Amino acid sequence: MFGNKNKEVNKTRAWKRLEDHCKNMRKVEMREMFEQDPSRAERYCINLEHMMLDYSKNRINDRTIRYLLDLAEERNLKGMIEAMFRGDKINTTEHRPVLHVALRNRSNKPIYVDGKNVMPEINEVLAKMRRFSEAVRLGEFRGATGKKLTNIVNIGIGGSDLGPKMACEALKKYWAKDINCYFISNIDGTACCEVLNKVDPETTLFIVASKTFTTIETLTNAKTCRKWLVDALGEHAVCKHFVAVSTNLKEVEKFGINPENMFEFWDFVGGRYSMWSAIGLIIAIAVGMDNFDKMLDGAHAMDMHFKDTDFARNIPVIMGMLGVWYNNFFNLRNVAVVPYDQYLQFLPAYLQQLDMESNGKQVNNFNKYVKYSTAPVLFGGPGTDVQHSFFQLIHQGSSVVPIDFIIPAISHNEIGDHHEILVANVLAQGEALMRGKTVIEAAAELRKAGKAEEEVKRVKRFKSFTGNRPSNTFVFKKIDPYTLGMLIAAYEHKVFVEGIIWNINSFDQMGVELGKQMALSILPELQGNASSVSHDSSTEHLIATIKRLRK
Numbered sequence: 381m382f383g384n385k386n387k388e389v390n391k392t393r394a395w396k397r398l399e400d401h402c403k404n405m406r407k408v409e410m411r412e413m414f415e416q417d418p419s420r421a422e423r424y425c426i427n428l429e430h431m432m433l434d435y436s437k438n439r440i441n442d443r444t445i446r447y448l449l450d451l452a453e454e455r456n457l458k459g460m461i462e463a464m465f466r467g468d469k470i471n472t473t474e475h476r477p478v479l480h481v482a483l484r485n486r487s488n489k490p491i492y493v494d495g496k497n498v499m500p501e502i503n504e505v506l507a508k509m510r511r512f513s514e515a516v517r518l519g520e521f522r523g524a525t526g527k528k529l530t531n532i533v534n535i536g537i538g539g540s541d542l543g544p545k546m547a548c549e550a551l552k553k554y555w556a557k558d559i560n561c562y563f564i565s566n567i568d569g570t571a572c573c574e575v576l577n578k579v580d581p582e583t584t585l586f587i588v589a590s591k592t593f594t595t596i597e598t599l600t601n602a603k604t605c606r607k608w609l610v611d612a613l614g615e616h617a618v619c620k621h622f623v624a625v626s627t628n629l630k631e632v633e634k635f636g637i638n639p640e641n642m643f644e645f646w647d648f649v650g651g652r653y654s655m656w657s658a659i660g661l662i663i664a665i666a667v668g669m670d671n672f673d674k675m676l677d678g679a680h681a682m683d684m685h686f687k688d689t690d691f692a693r694n695i696p697v698i699m700g701m702l703g704v705w706y707n708n709f710f711n712l713r714n715v716a717v718v719p720y721d722q723y724l725q726f727l728p729a730y731l732q733q734l735d736m737e738s739n740g741k742q743v744n745n746f747n748k749y750v751k752y753s754t755a756p757v758l759f760g761g762p763g764t765d766v767q768h769s770f771f772q773l774i775h776q777g778s779s780v781v782p783i784d785f786i787i788p789a790i791s792h793n794e795i796g797d798h799h800e801i802l803v804a805n806v807l808a809q810g811e812a813l814m815r816g817k818t819v820i821e822a823a824a825e826l827r828k829a830g831k832a833e834e835e836v837k838r839v840k841r842f843k844s845f846t847g848n849r850p851s852n853t854f855v856f857k858k859i860d861p862y863t864l865g866m867l868i869a870a871y872e873h874k875v876f877v878e879g880i881i882w883n884i885n886s887f888d889q890m891g892v893e894l895g896k897q898m899a900l901s902i903l904p905e906l907q908g909n910a911s912s913v914s915h916d917s918s919t920e921h922l923i924a925t926i927k928r929l930r931k
């Protein structure tokens with residue numbers, strides 16, 4: 381088993397010391413730490429190329445960082461990072477290496493899996509992606525009736541949808557002018573219909589993206605789209621309008637897609653880590669392969685930073701250890717990610733899968749139930765929108781939610797003073813959360829506004845803010861392919877760091893299986909067949925009610 385020692389992490393000296401230290405830090409006010417130390421912002425920030433992570437608005441001091449990094453050392457984080465990059469089988473439950481880093485290994489140095497260098501195959505698929513995406517963009521690969529393919533529909537779910545969808549949206553400004561991207565993921569027929577209503581069969585290319593090629597949502601949606609196309613253009617059109625991205629050649633052929641139109645990837649890449657592979661084909665078609673390569677370059681730069689930089693100056697390590705600090709020592713079970721960039725609107729949904737599917741586990745690598753909390757609940761949405769939805773709770777709610785703010789210095793759409801207002805808002809949120817407003821300050825403000833003493837007494841508490849609420853702020857120049865690559869890789873590695881500390885396998889997802897299995901047993905009953913399985917009375921009742929309503 382991996383992990384350096386046979387000791388449960390919460391029994392280690394480093395953990396115990398953090399528990400003691402946390403008791404002191406709970407009493408410390410961030411606003412006082414800022415007042416006492418004018419260099420705090422400078423000390424708790426990391427610059428990497430044009431990106432900066434400001435983590436000064438956290439309930440930490442130098443000792444906290446030291447103790448957290450001792451815990452990282454105790455858990456052999458360095459060794460585990462090396463093991464991942466080396467291609468060791470750190471996905472222990474599935475006996476697989478974890479090599480999304482190989483997909484963007486721009487150094488092209490060999491990485492061996494079972495004695496075989498995987499780089500030539502990866503490079504081959506990247507070259508095939510380049511050829512195909514360019515052919516589509518230039519109109520050399522055309523539809524069955526000779527028209528240019530300008531509507532690209534990705535059919536996939538989970539990791540085969542969220543990454544490409546998030547990245548396509550993030551890089552919308554880089555799309556070829558005549559290309560439109562669509563995503564069908566949900567089994568809900570509405571998802572399919574809404575897209576098919578918008579596109580024309582003659583100009584539509586479907587990418588069926590499924591690592592396993594067995595996922596019921598994707599295959600059902602793909603069959604519906606195939607029928608729609610065949611009804612309009614005939615069976616012969618399928619090879620001109622369908623391509624697949626998968627690890628499962630047999631199933632792809634069975635579905636009727638020409639193996640030549642299949643883009644391969646490998647089981648050493650987890651679904652939620654796969655946008656760097658051919659799963660990103662729609663990104664490459666939309667923004668061009670040169671831009672896709674830049675995204676890989678950015679991710680590689682973050683990989684090298686993660687692998688080679690001292691932990692005290694290491695963005696993903698600091699992010700991950702802060703995650704552990706709040707989750708396990710302050711007992712905060714939620715985190716939020718709020719990008720102040722409309723193009724990053726799908727980032728929280730993407731990170732939800734990355735974080736919660738990776739670390740939402742409770743059996744550790746010693747095959748024991750953990751006695752500490754693992755992945756928090758991650759939620760978020762674009763600022764300033766979410767300031768008008770869940771931010772009331774973030775500021776005054778009874779639970780504290782650490783937040784990551786993300787803000788580009790330059791917008792792709794610099795109109796009027798929109799961007800300055802946006803920036804002012806994100807900075808104000810971080811400051812307000814950190815500073816808060818005491819009851820005394822609230823009362824003084826009310827008096828200054830001319831309120832009667834009785835009114836001041838009545839509302840001063842409602843108008844106060846406890847503050848001392850943590851946030852990180854990511855700042856960079858602009859959302860471009862390279863920066864996006866850096867940012868996503870930083871979050872991937874943050875999740876890795878947390879998984880190592882918690883001694884769990886971040887790379888399987890067995891928790892999604894049970895619901896899938898049970899759906900398969902309920903389906904025949906909804907279709908009118910006799911029940912082969914007995915359910916609880918609530919489920920029986922729901923089945924009966926829905927059947928009655930569908931009559």
Ligand code: F6P
Pocket residue numbers: 537538539540589590591592593594595598651652737889892
């Ligand atoms: O939700 C479970 C899961 O296996 C994810 O990990 C994966 O991203 C998704 O389903 C889709 O799987 P596939 O790419 O095999 O269709």
